[in-house]
Amino acid sequence: MSHGDWTVRARQDVVYRVTDAPDVFAPDNGALARAARLEPGTSRLVVMDENVFAHHGHAVLAYFLGHRVTPHVLRLTGGESRKTLAAVERIARAADAARLARRDPIVAVGGGVLTDLVGLAASLYRRGTPYVRVPTTLIGLVDAAVGAKTAVNFRGHKNRLGTYHPATDTLLDRGLLRTLDERHIGNGMAEIVKMAVIKDATLFDLLEGHTADLVRTRLAGERGRQVMHRAIDGMLEELEPNLWEHELCRAVDFGHTFSPAVEMVTQPELLHGEAVSVDIALSCALAVDRGLLTPADALRTLALLRAAGLPVRHRVCEPGLLWEALADSTRHRGGEQNIPLPNGLGKCVFAGDLTLPELTRSTELLLRLLDEPGAAV
Numbered sequence: 001m002s003h004g005d006w007t008v009r010a011r012q013d014v015v016y017r018v019t020d021a022p023d024v025f026a027p028d029n030g031a032l033a034r035a036a037r038l039e040p041g042t043s044r045l046v047v048m049d050e051n052v053f054a055h056h057g058h059a060v061l062a063y064f065l066g067h068r069v070t071p072h073v074l075r076l077t078g079g080e081s082r083k084t085l086a087a088v089e090r091i092a093r094a095a096d097a098a099r100l101a102r103r104d105p106i107v108a109v110g111g112g113v114l115t116d117l118v119g120l121a122a123s124l125y126r127r128g129t130p131y132v133r134v135p136t137t138l139i140g141l142v143d144a145a146v147g148a149k150t151a152v153n154f155r156g157h158k159n160r161l162g163t164y165h166p167a168t169d170t171l172l173d174r175g176l177l178r179t180l181d182e183r184h185i186g187n188g189m190a191e192i193v194k195m196a197v198i199k200d201a202t203l204f205d206l207l208e209g210h211t212a213d214l215v216r217t218r219l220a221g222e223r224g225r226q227v228m229h230r231a232i233d234g235m236l237e238e239l240e241p242n243l244w245e246h247e248l249c250r251a252v253d254f255g256h257t258f259s260p261a262v263e264m265v266t267q268p269e270l271l272h273g274e275a276v277s278v279d280i281a282l283s284c285a286l287a288v289d290r291g292l293l294t295p296a297d298a299l300r301t302l303a304l305l306r307a308a309g310l311p312v313r314h315r316v317c318e319p320g321l322l323w324e325a326l327a328d329s330t331r332h333r334g335g336e337q338n339i340p341l342p343n344g345l346g347k348c349v350f351a352g353d354l355t356l357p358e359l360t361r362s363t364e365l366l367l368r369l370l371d372e373p374g375a376a377v
């Protein structure tokens with residue numbers, strides 16, 4: 001007989017796979033058929049970015065029909081302004097219309113906005129439905145589609161509503177980047193530079209002197225493969241032991257302290273990676289000011305960002321807005337600043353005591369660094 005006091009403890013095992021799958025929509029490539037459990041006579045809800053549909057829709061439809069599976073296709077427009085609860089509701093309506101059963105995986109084909117939306121919809125639909133991701137942007141391949149987080153923006157705040165619900169499978173096909181414009185490749189490069197600076201000096205070396213080429217070739221070739229693999233290795237090494245973010249000191253938050261506010265305030269001007277790049281540049285200046293990074297290594301980082309076509313400063317980045325941005329990130333990090341800063345290239349420390357005068361000084365230091373000849377590409 002209980003005394004009116006119950007404690008429930010349960011554990012959830014999480015297993016998901018991220019797999020290289022070149023030519024993912026080639027008729028004889030079985031990776032997607034296995035991941036989405038395509039069986040003849042069944043149907044699948046396929047949510048696709050509109051631009052991706054324009055370029056690759058034919059191949060996707062042929063793939064499903066070739067497996068004698070009926071694709072119910074929902075096309076969504078990409079871009080940050082479309083990352084809304086209304087879009088999640090559209091996916092849920094499409095799931096109803098497709099008469100989706102509880103264990104039928106939804107297939108998501110698109111950039112980070114689309115995979116975040118489908119992930120959130122899948123986590124809500126029947127309180128959790130499986131889904132499979134095929135990322136089609138560089139940011140998706142190395143970041144958005146390899147982790148567990150889903151989200152929509154809410155009331156002007158970036159990713160304010162979201163869940164942790166990884167896809168059972170993510171299939172990586174660099175070839176899909178062929179149709180993506182260079183600006184969006186640069187956008188993904190920001191997340192790769194992030195991993196290089198705080199975690200992987202070898203990745204930094206792979207990028208240095210080759211960034212513009214990697215962007216132009218859309219990471220085709222052996223160097224592109226190594227860059228993508230190292231970026232994902234580093235990312236998953238950081239995420240796996242902290243998938244639900246119980247630990248709020250996260251190295252992968254480098255470049256994501258000031259950028260959420262900068263990204264939202266500048267909408268639609270700055271892409272996610274562009275705002276991250278502006279934050280990386282400022283964080284490097286903070287690290288130089290603290291004696292953690294040499295000015296020469298900060299200049300090398302700025303040169304990498306610029307070689308990817310990324311901005312390293314923006315007019316909205318005055319101390320008042322940056323201080324407010326830090327206050328919001330501090331709330332997000334449970335009341336601690338936890339600002340990841342490079343401690344030499346390839347290593348990271350966390351700052352918890354940044355003051356407004358120091359932040360102001362660092363914005364000025366960044367301007368001086370940018371005037372140095374070495375900051376140019």
Ligand SMILES: NC(=O)c1ccc[n+]([C@@H]2O[C@H](COP(=O)([O-])OP(=O)(O)OC[C@H]3O[C@@H](n4cnc5c(N)ncnc54)[C@H](O)[C@@H]3O)[C@@H](O)[C@H]2O)c1
Pocket residue numbers: 049050051052055077078079080083110111112113114116136137138139140143144145147148149150151159176177178179180181184187271272
């Ligand atoms: N969940 C996470 O952990 C995580 C991590 C990083 C970023 N993100 C999120 O990712 C989003 C940014 O992702 P994004 O930059 O991929 O944005 P996006 O999904 O809006 O795609 C960018 C643009 O590229 C187009 N596009 C996509 N693939 C294409 C292709 N292969 N060919 C031609 N055009 C194509 C889209 O139509 C869109 O216009 C942000 O909302 C960010 O918050 C999430």
